[in-house]
Amino acid sequence: MPAAQTSPGRWTAGVIAGLLVLTPLLGWAGSLGFAPAVALAGLLTALSVRIRTEDRALLLALFTALVWACASAFWSPWRPADLEGQTGLKLVFMLALYGCAVSAARAVPKFRLPRLLSGLATSAGMLAFLLLFEAVTSAAGYKVLLGLIGQAVRPDYAIKNVAQGLYVLTLLAPPALAAVSGRTRWVLGGLLGAGIIGPALVFGYDAPLLALACAVLAAGLVLGLPFLGPRLLAGLSAGGVLLAPVLAKGAFALGLDERIAPFLSESWLQRLGYWRKAVEWIWARPLPGWGLDASRAFGPGIQLHPHNAPLQIWMELGLIGAVAAAIVWAAIFSGLSRPTRTPAAAAASATAVAYLVFGAVSFGVWQEWWLALGALSALACILVLRARPIDVSARSV
Template identity: 75%
Template sequence: MSPAPPRAADGRWTAGVLAGLLLLTPLLGWAGALGFAPAVALAGLLTLPSLRVRVADRTLLLALFTALVWACASAFWSPWRAPDLEGQTGLKLVFMLALYSSAVSAARAVSEAALKGLLKVLVAAVGLLSAILIVEALTAAAGYKALLGAFGQTVRPDYAVKNVAQGLYVLTLLAPPALVAAKGRVRWALAALALAGIMFPAWKFGYDAPVLAAAIAAATALLVWRFPAAGPRILGGLAASAFLATPLLVSSAFALGLDARLAPYLSESWMQRLGYWKKAVDWIWARPLPGWGLDASRAFGPGIRLHPHDAALQIWMELGLIGAVAAAIVWAAIFTGLSRPARSPAAAASAAAAAAYLVFGAVSFGVWQEWWLGLGALTALACILVLRARTIDLSSHSV
């Protein structure tokens, strides 16, 4: 038997690496969300030969590269100084952009035959993670505690719940593309399981953000399904406007006293976020053009702990106007790239996942967290897989 052509062999290798990454997803979502950073980076390194830059991606990549260069330069005037090499965010961003981009690009390099198998793995991964989260919610994270106990470690009950609840973010982001990848009765079963896997643990653990993100993701999918050409462009404009106008909007809200009016209805965690946002806009207006430099928000405690818990405010605060414009271009490019002449379930699901990522970034995580950026790359990878599988017009078919 003659050996397979190198390109076919490379395609099988790439598909195998992506399958391994997807198979790890339920485990990482349940027991170690921080592991998404090395897992996605390793997948990108192993598939680096398949990296290709499409003409359609040049605007997005140029904006990302501009933001990277500006972020690294801004470290020179930042008041924050990392205590060790591991804390050098600028250096890590260089490697993350290269390796995470490679992992995302690998989704375009797998063959059509391998694509079907990867979609099945995606469906299975989302279903398994949903089931794990439901069981953990029923048992107060007993499985996670037992896992740590097997390695001779102990964890506070509240920390166990917090760590397991990270899986809610993973599930909310990956559920839309997985639902498109599933077929027939499997899709309906997965939809019910994923919905229960988000809503029940979110209620049991007391997490609002996954519920909010799921609702906005559903509305986004409906908009793109109803208006396949204009919907993504509208979303791109809204996302770009949000990144550019957030400091003004937040300042106006505080000036009108909306924080005081909402205070009786908000939990302690939301009140803490409002405090961070108020401090952040004060610092933004002090240096709106250059910003305070990469990781500067770490230096403004105790008013802000680590970061403002809002992506737009953090970018404005640290990278100023240039960073905000670059972020606006990135998200405008992501959404407008999903515009289609006819209805596409995959485009609607991809827009939903992007919207959920924006919601989480607006209320929860720091922009530069490695695992969070890695999870974003994994979500983009999953969306590319379903976009490749659903290239035909399905507007006249039952979905």
């Protein structure tokens, strides 16, 4: 085959491989680094963009949400102090660059996929090992890193930053497992499970455990019902986004928050307070919303964002934003429907559900590194959906 035909595929595969190599380091030492890393990968692979006919609904919903979000900035009470705070402008670049990175996974020639699958599995395994080491040593490795770069070593700061890697590992674990087969899958599954559960218990982080449980249930549903399961998840995710204010208001009206409050930690109680305030603001202006980044202006009742993606979308972008988000998730899950049982589709469903769970309890919708991690997770899922799993244990050395 001529070099002109092989070079683009080799380049795209090399960029993705480099991103996978960086993943354990970023997951351990600096999750914020996912934003520039994924953006750079998208820029370097922009010429390989592939848009399919079946992506039109998803892309139209994303474009509608982007235009509406940028327009809503004009009536938002939040006014950024500098260019760095211009979320609408950043969203334009993020959608373009992160989208190119995701699309690059489709442009990789199939004969190059096995190496990338091996890299994905290795990357997830290395991150799991790093998190286990940090859990056993109380983040000793990260503390050494802070000392080397001249930053003050605060134990709580070190643990908080290292624990961010749990979100990365939980999202990448399903496609990493789908990337391998044979006894390799069992060994890797044990390592990844320990790398999530152990550090989560040691560091006192509940969200990864909740996301992991939901991801396992989603994978089981799709494995059991390969055609209907993803469609059920599509309906649940879209309905959850559209009905979030109604469900939350009903729960508060029934006093469910007061009943479970004695069993919750301080961080969960704080979230309940944010959600109650967000519901009040949503019902005060449900159609247009309060504008992009408006939740930043509603302190002290809400600090930065409501820590719930559907409520934040409703609060800032109103009904139009909520409908667009519902279409996005419905399109993602519906696209995973298969006539026969497919581990890769189950893994992709599990990752999508985990991302939804994390978004519902932890992060702001517009955080650059969080959106970049979503793009990286989508990229990993596309790789395993396009390839057959490899059995590393069966290879001759």
